[in-house]
Amino acid sequence: MRIGLFIPCYIDQFYPRVGVATLRLLERFADRLPRDAGNGAAPQIVFPRQQTCCGQPMANAGCVADAAPVAELFTAAFADCDYVVGPSGSCVAMIRKHYHGLVRDEAALAALQNKTYELCEFLVDVLGIESIDGKFPGRVGLHQSCHGVRELGLAQGSERVLPDFSKVRTLLQGIEGLELTGLDRPDECCGFGGTFAVFEEAVSCMMGRDRVADHERHGAEVLASADMSCLMHLGGLIRREEKPIRTMHVAEIMCEALRIPIDV
Secondary structure: OEEEEOOOHHHHHHOHHHHHHHHHHHHHHHHHOOOOOOOOOOOEEEOOOOOOOOOHHHHHOOOHHHHHHHHHHHHHHOOOOOEEEEOEHHHHHHHHHHOOOOOOOHHHHHHHHHHEEEHHHHHHHHOOOOOOOOEEEEEEEEOOOHHHHHOOOOOOOOOOOOOOOHHHHHHHOOOEEEEEEOOOOOOOOOOOOOOHHHHOHHHHHHHHHHHHHHHHHOOOOEEEEOEHHHHHHHHHHHHHOOOOOEEEEHHHHHHHHOOOOOOO
């Protein structure tokens, strides 16, 4: 059993702690998977070094011809893995929902899409984790990324009318001392949207400030998400306006709660 660790390019370059946190969580919980039937070997976590970008920036910019070879390379890099796991709903959604037409081998593409998971989705749906032990004192506001909710179904199972990111909440709500704060509009976008933040800077920043203000009204001390791209945008606004709110990927929170070191 091989679990392929997928580290998106922006996490690799700007937020390596999130990549390490993802690895450490997989190392902690991978033994929940069955051992190899032939030799009894434990699941192995591998990092294909030939992986690069998933191709989303090029595809979103309309440069489909440039995205295709990147998608082909990604498909080949993880071909021998039983699972592909990454800490980014946005990038995982690109692979699962938008690789058609970019990868020539339809059978290889289908196999890749069926085994690729966002980290929280993998922990809950595949490994069957219902809660995370440990302690994390603080009031945490959970930002729901558009890709996670609308394309990956990370909010499935919610009994509320609006999605509440139930798979992510499943992992966080049992942590001792962690209080999840509410939102007036839990369904709103952060305003990043990749190139949208470049071409529509004023609108993007306005949307981001609205998100931060909503979390502030509810007393959040930490703004968390399963998508670092959203936190990159929101964190930039928070730093420039010198607001006393930390941004953390949920993998970092889980590692801190479990006292798993993730220094890089």
